[in-house]
Amino acid sequence: MLRPTSFLTKLALWVAAANAFVVFIPDDQCDPTGHCGPFTKTTRKHGGHSARSNGGEVVTFPLVARPRQVLDDESEPFDRVAVAIARVAQKFGGPPAVRARSQKDDKNYVPGNQYPISHPIKPISEGSTGIYQYGPDFSYFIRVELGSQKTPLYMLLDTGAGNTWVMGTDCTEYACRLHDRFDTAASTSWKPNQADDFFINYGTGNVTGVVGWDNMVLAGKTVNVQFGVANHTAEELRHYAFDGILGLGMGHSVTGSFFKEVRQQNALKPIVAISMNRDSDGVNDGQATFGGIDPAKHVGEIKYADVTTEHKAKGEWVIPIEGFAFDGKQAKLNSTKAIIDTGTTYIFGSPPDVAELFKLVPGAKLDEKPAYTEYIVPCDTKTAFKVTFGGVAYEIPAKDWVAQVEDDKCLSRIYGYIELPSFRPGEWIMGDVFLKNVYSVFDADNGNMRIGFANKAAPPKPTSTGNTGAVATGEDGRPVVPGSTGSATGETSAETVTPKTVSGGSKVGGVAFTLAWALVAWAMMAV
Incomplete structure (x- = not known):
């Protein structure tokens, strides 16, 4: 079947x-x-x-x-x-x-966004905003405010495309009602683009709606941008925690290009610097800085690689990939370029190239699916992959690319794509499995397009609120812990923690997560 x-x-x-x-x-x-x-x-x-x-x-x-x-x-x-x-x-x-x-059929059932969301620490650097996640480690988005009423919404950070849109109140599908939505009629600053509607096909369904201009507040800055407001969404979008997408690509867009518009208005430099939180590190210190770089979020020099000439003309964040290694041995790759995509969770390559990678991994076994290839790997694998950009090799530790799915079975989160005609042969897709290990800079200022990487600064260490120190709060004023939950307008329900900067690289798990699973064990025994 x-x-x-x-x-x-x-x-x-x-x-x-x-x-x-x-x-x-x-x-x-x-x-x-x-x-x-x-x-x-x-x-x-x-x-x-x-x-x-x-x-x-x-x-x-x-x-x-x-x-x-x-x-x-x-x-x-x-x-x-x-x-x-x-x-x-x-x-x-x-x-x-x-x-x-x-409840799906009940049009009066409108819970809004109640997905379990990890809230970030409030950034202190200019032009910065915290990165929320729904996870662990698979969905990264920021909180923006739209229109004259400053409606708060979550928007996915997507460097893989230029389309920007949010769900609107005119959308009554179940998927929309599970999210917070933007009401164009309630915003006195909304200016519709009478000439344009938009249609985006996402494979399992489409998103359609109207296009217009309004104010967007992000990272403490107000910009006037064009974006889409969906009046219809695919049913599959009920599986996603964010309320819309912020397209950070510089290429063609059916809704308006965010970076192109803010650059034309001289409202914001077309630069975004991103530090993604790994959920198991503890407190969510994820951060996006618009218009510049936060030196406190990285260690050492940022090394840049220019976007290839072909892809610069298309406004795509694609750079040369110079090597992929395991345990000191380089894989023999045919693919020479990589799409750096914050909107993709995992890493994808052509099946032949991925096969070359796993020839280097002892005990790896191919498991071929109809549309993709994956590899079963020994669960005791501890060795990192290393991928080279701009002359620098960056680690992807085993904790990020190895996933235990059964007691005695582990899979790699590096996949071979068999049926992805939309991605041209010879291109890797480097998603968050890689990006949460680096501080990444997407720079389109001064007519250039380049991507820079540096090692991330050590994450803060969560401690009990019984210790001396200020309570860690997010930019929305809520206490912060790994896995804190609540909508863009709701309350967070979790134990608070105090952030403390550490110089080492020790990793600590979430207090609430440990407590939750302890209670799971108790509940199971009580059933």
């Missing part, structure tokens, strides 16, 4: 053009009933849902996350583990249990 995800994957990969936002869910994230992710290796085995998104890998291309959902009674058998986990999920602020049919 063909799983629904196999069909959707093939469909999405074939028709996705250059929109950069394609559904990709590997089979290891689907249980025997056909329900797909997020799963831990434990909950997948039992067919249950995870308590927080933190224990399991959600697999996306670029970013896919399924809100935890309680299905109708007749569609899934009673599962003690699932019930226990769902109970703790509710306690720790996960999205509400949704009766799939009744």
Whole structure:
């Protein structure tokens, strides 16, 4: 029997053009009933849902996350583990249990954005804003305010495309009602572009709407930009935590190019510097700086590589890839260029090149799917890959590219794409598996296009609020911990922590995450 995800994957990969936002869910994230992710290796085995998104890998291309959902009674058998986990999920602020049919069909059911979201520490540098995540480590977005009423919305950072849009109140599909939306009628500063509507095909469905101009507040700056407001969205978008997409590509856009517009207005330099948080590091210190660079977020010099001439003309963030190595041995690659894409979670290459990589990994075994290839690797693998840009080799540690999906089974999060005609042969797609290890700078100032990388500064260390020090709060004033949850306008429900800068590279887990799973164990025994 063909799983629904196999069909959707093939469909999405074939028709996705250059929109950069394609559904990709590997089979290891689907249980025997056909329900797909997020799963831990434990909950997948039992067919249950995870308590927080933190224990399991959600697999996306670029970013896919399924809100935890309680299905109708007749569609899934009673599962003690699932019930226990769902109970703790509710306690720790996960999205509400949704009766799939009744509430989906009820047009009055408008919960807004209640996905479990990790809130960042409030940045102190000029032009900076915190990066939220829905995860762990698969969905990175910022909080903006739109229109005269300054409606707060979450927008995905996407360097892989130039399209910018948000969900609008005219959109009444279930996917829209699960998110916060922008009301053009309520904004006195909204100016519609009467000549343009927009249509974007995302493979498994499309997004359509109107285009217009309004004020956007991000990183403490107000800019007037053109963007789309969706009045229809694909049903698949219910699986995503953000309310829209901020396209940071410099190429063609059907909604208006954010960077092109702010550059023409001299409102903001077309530069964005990004530091992505790794959830297991502790407090979310993710940050995006618009118009400049924050020296406190990186260690050492930023080394730049120019965008290739061909891709500069297209406004695409593509640079030469100079090497890919494992344990000191270089893979023999045919692909010579890499798309640096904040809107993609994992790393993709052509199957032959990915095969060359895994020839270097002891014990790696090919597992070929209809639309992609993946590799089973020994769970005790500790060696990092190293990828070279601009003459510098950057590490991708095993904790980022190896994922344990069962007690005795681990998979690589570096995939070979078989059916991705929208990506030209010879190009890698370097997503967040790589990017969360570096401080990255996308610089289109002075008519140039270049990408720079540096080593990230050490993350702050979470400590109990019983210690002396100020409580860590986000830019929205809420306390911050890994996995803090709540909508752009809601309340965070989590233990607060105090940020403390550390000079070493020690990694600490989230206090709330540890407590959540302790309660899961207790709840399971009590069922």
